[in-house]
Amino acid sequence: MDIKIVDVAAKAGVSPATVSRVLNNNSNVTSKTKDRVMQVIHELGYQPNAAAKNLRSQKTMAIGVIVPEINNSYYAEVIKGIENQAYALKYKVIICDTSNNKEKELEFINLLMNKTVDCMILVTPMMSDDEICHWADLDYSIGIVGRYIEHDKIPCVYTDNVKFSKEVVNHLVEQGHREIAFLSGYADAIDSYERLEGYLKGLREHHIPFRPEWIENGNFNKQGGYEALKRLVEKQVKFTAIYAANDEMALGIYQACGELGIKIPEQLAVIGVDNNRVSRYITPQLSTVNQPKNKMGGAIVDRLIDQLESGEMTENRVIILESQLIVRDSSRNPALP
Amino acid sequence: MDIKIVDVAAKAGVSPATVSRVLNNNSNVTSKTKDRVMQVIHELGYQPNAAAKNLRSQKTMAIGVIVPEINNSYYAEVIKGIENQAYALKYKVIICDTSNNKEKELEFINLLMNKTVDCMILVTPMMSDDEICHWADLDYSIGIVGRYIEHDKIPCVYTDNVKFSKEVVNHLVEQGHREIAFLSGYADAIDSYERLEGYLKGLREHHIPFRPEWIENGNFNKQGGYEALKRLVEKQVKFTAIYAANDEMALGIYQACGELGIKIPEQLAVIGVDNNRVSRYITPQLSTVNQPKNKMGGAIVDRLIDQLESGEMTENRVIILESQLIVRDSSRNPALP
DNA sequence: GTGAGTATTGCAATCGATTTCTTAATAGGT
DNA sequence: ACCTATTAAGAAATCGATTGCAATACTCAC
Structure with missing residues (x-):
């Protein structure tokens, strides 16, 4: 059915080897034969069989x-x-x-x-x-x-997750916050771990004693963020800012805050990671970290x-x-x- | 370097053909030899070469x-x-x-x-x-x-682009609109054409005489939507609702309206297509059409x-x-x- | 015009699995 | 126990392109 290299070779009056050489390295083929072969290739619409090519090469x-x-x-x-x-x-x-x-x-x-x-x-x-x-x-x-x-x-x-997480904390501190919660993703994801590490280092650099109740897990998804914020509030944890390990969880935070009547950023500052499309359009616009x-x-x-x-x-x-x-x-x- | 079917065959004391049969249709292989071959396959961690398989089969x-x-x-x-x-x-x-x-x-x-x-x-x-x-x-x-x-x-x-576009127009009319603009995507995209067709049929069903100045092109992107809305306003076209052929362009409309001080939906009703993630989060929430x-x-x-x-x-x-x-x-x- | 050297081209082996065709082995029936 | 029917396994051809090696054609100098 399909056209093979031998068909091209036959029609052009050369050997399959020559056709192959024309198509590949082109080493040592007369421009005359090359032209003739190319001509036939176009006429027949020949395309090399990828499977054969893969196997041999x-x-x-x-x-x-x-x-x-x-x-x-x-x-x-x-x-x-x-x-x-x-x-x-x-x-x-x-x-x-x-x-x-x-x-x-x-x-x-x-x-x-x-x-x-x-x-x-x-x-x-x-x-x-x-x-x-x-x-x-x-x-x-x-x-x-x-x-x-x-x-x-x-x-x-x-x-550098650690680096930008420190910058996030730094920014929040500059905005006047000293009680900063952290919302992690899957416990076994490397990103969760490193962002947590950066968060902790950031706190330490500003001599803010770390409190374990500040840390919650939201599994990187919106629902997780929503539930995590509700848990924090229920447990009466005190915090004025929250760093979510991604924007998706931040969306859940927005939803929970909406329901609880917590005003962002007046009562709670929120920042995420990823620069999701949504982050720019949601109200208030979500601060985040952009990765290239x-x-x-x-x-x-x-x-x-x-x-x-x-x-x-x-x-x-x-x-x-x-x-x-x-x-x-x-x-x-x-x-x- | 890699392990080949002959290696497996040799170690299992069978022919390559038998190994192949074990791996594929399994027709006519004693369960005893089959087990032995499978054993060797696991021991050696053999995986069939895809290129060879593709070529032959x-x-x-x-x-x-x-x-x-x-x-x-x-x-x-x-x-x-x-x-x-x-x-x-x-x-x-x-x-x-x-x-x-x-x-x-x-x-x-x-x-x-x-x-x-x-x-x-x-x-x-x-x-x-x-x-x-x-x-x-x-x-x-x-x-x-x-x-x-x-x-x-x-x-x-x-x-069915035509069908849901008619529904869009229908919905807008139900909300009291009679002057409905349409924002198209690339002129040569089939979706643009069909959504326009549905829009026109929708107008006709409600006996709304169509006006050519209602139609603008926004190339399916945000910038296009932004510019199109500005053009409409500049040309002093009268319309109280606009149907954008996708959500992306609707975002541009939102931006333009923000700059021009046009209130959505009070002064202009907007509806898009795609049910983009953003559409649910933007304020006001964007009406749209969801496709499965x-x-x-x-x-x-x-x-x-x-x-x-x-x-x-x-x-x-x-x-x-x-x-x-x-x-x-x-x-x-x-x-x- | 001849021989050396190089530039083209062809032949045939090769990549690694699948599958047809055979042959060997086993089972089953009388 | 013998012959046939059936199943299990192997030998070798095959898929279609690439490439090392051999052969031929061509170029150029003397």
Whole structure:
């Protein structure tokens, strides 16, 4: 049915080898035969069979990407960056959405690494460092977005959670707050841990004694944020500001405050992380931290492909990109000038 | 380096053919040898080489998906539905983001259809019907999301743009409006055309004479919506309600109204399409039309794979899913009970 | 015009799994 | 116990492109 390289070869009066050479490296082919072959290729609309090509050349020109939720805007933006750079480098992108399911994640990794893709990008906050190192030890070519991994062979691109979390605390203190609650995400996600760490360091830098009742968990989703705030209020915890480990939970906080009649930012300052689309449109506008998501995606692709094609470790294994505190109404003290 | 089927065969004391049979159809293998082979497979951690498998079996178990913007929530949700169903049917998903670039789109289609994927899903409002039919005539196995195509071989899943647009107009009329503007998207997008058609039919049903100055173009993006509203006001067009062909443009309308001091919904009723995440959070809450995006993605996968594996056309080539008018504050007449 | 050297091109092996065709082994019936 | 029917397993061809090696054609100098 389909047209094969032998068909092209026959019609052009050359051998399949020559056709292949025309299509690939082009080394040592007369421009006359080259033209003739190209002519036939266009006439017949020939396209090389990818499966055969992959098998023989041991390359697929494909990158696998594993994300927890493709419809979450953070991951969608990272993927966008990956897509763009992959396209520029002539790679295809296979996306695997794990729905936050770790089983699925492992399954995908196994599925893809058998010559389905040349390398993989993990954008997963759930998997442990050890597990990730394990894959790399098996000579799987992988890159990580959003966290740091201590392993020679694994390029990482991320923003410094600890650093920006300290900045968040700093900002809240500047606005006059001394009682600052923290709303964490999944307990086993690396981001939760690091943002908590930054929060604690921030408190310490301002000599604010930490109180355990300030910390609640909201599992990174809106419902979790809503419930967490209600718990805090019910337990009569005293706090004038709250740092949510992502914007999604901050939305839940807004909802709970609405129901409880708590005014933002007058009675409670709120700040999130992610710079979700919604954060700019909600009232009052939500302060947040913006991460260069597109750039992170692009950078990891660059690094991985470079490593893949050069066959050796790239110079800058670890790339830390700057994130940016975006102060909006939800955390601004109206009493200050 | 990697473990191959012959290695497994050797260690298990059988032929490669037997190992293959154990892994695939399992027809005619003693449970004793089967167990032994499985044992060895696990010991060695053998995974079949996908490239070889694809070449020999002429199948890739992969679906290509072409979308204009992966970070647009509408497409992200459709993709999520595709991903889930593909996973259930053991297919992989290759995503191609065209950034609304038609050249790129054609390039991707050619790239993928050469045994890189078994079939493709186009979620593209830009390509013409003729072009799409052209691919199908070349025996490319494709499915369409979001529009109807007149072609035997192409399964389509969509919501009825005309129908819900009439409902939108109907709703606005019920709220007391007779002067209703329409904000279109790209002129060459099928959605723009059909929503306009529904809008016009809606006006006619209510015997409202149509005025050409009511129609503006906003290219489906926020900036376009912003500029379009300003143009309408500048031209002193009279209208008390506006139907934006998507929520994104409605956001632009909100911004323009804010600057011009136009109150929503008191002075202008606004309604969009898409049920964007933002629409629920913006003030006033934006009325919109919700499409079952996940379901659309899942349905097209079902249909395509069914067709692919049965080898014949599925019964329900055309699937029309119900969309749902979501009335919120932006279009509710405060004077009505 | 001849020979050395290089530029083109073809032949055939190869990538790793699947599958058809055979052969060997087992089961079943009388 | 013997012959047939059926099942289990192996040998080898196959999918379609790439590539090392061999062969031929061509160029140029003397």
